[in-house]
Amino acid sequence: MYYLYIATGLAVLISLIADSERTLKGCKIALKKFVTILPAFLGMLMLVSIILFLIPDRVISQYLGSSNIFTGVLFASFLGSITLMPGFIAFPLCGILLKKGVLYLVLSAFTTTLMMVGILTYPIEKAYFGTKVTILRNIISLFIALIVAVMTGIFFGEIF
Amino acid sequence: MxxxxxxxxxxxxxxxxxxxxxxxxxxxxxxxxxxxxxxxxxxxxxVLPCAFILIGLFEVWVKRQTVEKHFGQEAGIRGYIWAVLLAGTTVGGLYVAFPLAYSLHSKGARLNVIFTYLGASAICRIPMVIFEVSFMGVKFTAIRLLVSLPLVIVTSILLGDYLVKRSYKPMEGK
Incomplete structure (x- = not known):
């Protein structure tokens, strides 16, 4: 995380030295863009806070551990699509689940949908790219996630 | 509204x-x-204040021609490579990638490349990948990247071309 602050600080510094007026203009643009998109972010945060309450970690472990591969993948991609969690929470959770015997392909479906399919980021994505593109991109992402899950299953010898 | x-x-x-x-x-x-x-x-x-400041600086410093050259129509395959590399260094998640993708597009990056960037920034941000490897193993991560990245690029091309045919424009004035 710190390298982001350092990089931003350096960028601003260099920009200031090069042209302070232009830097100020850039910061104004940044502020304006930030304020414009703020309601969408607020919407996302509200959704996230409610969904995470309704679906805590133990529910995720419970459903992903189901013995049937098909329902496991189905639940995994469903949960992955409707939740949003940072990698530093998701991967340790998956590590624990893996030790508990949850299949690689189920975890792959979960992590890939978690990363690519964003029902909770819908308000933000829609604000920038419109409803149609948002829906199309998310459906495509879901299919990619399913293909990735199947391939993972094949390579780890969990299916076929 | x-x-x-x-x-x-x-x-x-x-x-x-x-x-x-x-x-x-x-x-x-x-x-x-x-x-x-x-x-x-x-x-x-x-994350967000830094991300938006960087986007603001990007808007005032990077010329339209530069973006067009590296991410536009004439960039060809290099555009996709740049998009994936840029995605690797993106911090945060898709919520940071959306505004940057939007800025890139308004400076002349083509849609195909934008969608590649969005997809790639979901799946191959370097800090996240390092984290993933340490918990899930190299094999898991390698399969995931090798399968998803080509699919992301192919579907981005299809989606981009489809939208260009429909003369799609992203939202105005964000």
């Missing part, structure tokens, strides 16, 4: 009232939702 806005304001007010009441009367689920909200807001506030 007006009716939409008032629905939004009503929703936000309900949410805030609900949280305030929960904390006042000790309603547990409400308090938990409130904690979720604050911890996630904090996470984003750590």
């Amino acid at each position: 007006k009716r939409n806005d008032s629905i939004k304001i009503a929703g936000i007010s309900c949410y805030i009232l609900f949280l305030a009441a929960s904390f006042a009367y000790g309603f547990k689920p409400g308090k938990e939702i409130g904690h979720n909200f604050f911890s996630f807001s904090l996470d984003m506030l750590k």
